[in-house]
């Protein structure tokens with residue numbers, strides 16, 4: 001497994017092994033242990049030892065808008081209102097945060113150019129190639145080399161539990177040659193979709209090296225004692241967060 005769990009003062013969160021080896025990068029994926037809607041940003045502030053105003057959150061609309069955050073106030077006033085499913089920066093002291101309760105968290109890191117990013121990949125974001133768009137943005141904006149980019153696919157609903165209908169199946173079939181490999185037929189017009197593998201394949205099509213992709217293999221629905229799950233808990237309002245900062 002590419003992820004480790006840490007527990008501190010009643011707060012538990014996951015970190016990515018390949019990111020842990022990189023200096024000056026703080027990051028986490030939260031759990032339901034010690035985390036709820038009210039204390040989420042405070043917890044991040046505590047764990048990262050940053051002020052609340054240095055935290056920048058996404059405004060997720062299942063789209064593929066990626067915000068390059070260089071100025072926190074400009075982002076909050078001008079960019080956030082338009083919907084943001086991907087965040088990126090090379091600035092220090094800006095904590096990027098995205099929200100999840102079954103959708104796929106994608107973490108990006110270029111240790112060479114010191115660029116960090118997060119993206120929200122539900123089936124819509126995945127099929128619209130938000131992973132590939134993040135990679136392109138890193139290359140265009142920060143001159144990242146594809147050989148350096150590390151990506152991690154965090155805890156989210158797994159192929160074991162993620163049942164979808166023909167509408168979702170058709171969207172992937174239209175766009176990706178590999179669609180057959182990510183769906184398992186279950187019953188009439190129902191499939192189980194492997195969003196982990198879909199995102200991995202999409203990232204590899206963008207040139208990311210397989211050995212640079214970590215997958216947690218943790219299903220939020222199966223592990224309901226550790227994570228909140230929108231599907232398992234029928235529309236629960238609680239969320240996990242992905243957070244990352246360049247120190």
Ligand SMILES: [Zn+2]
Pocket residue numbers: 157158159160161162219220221222223
């Ligand atoms: Zn599962």
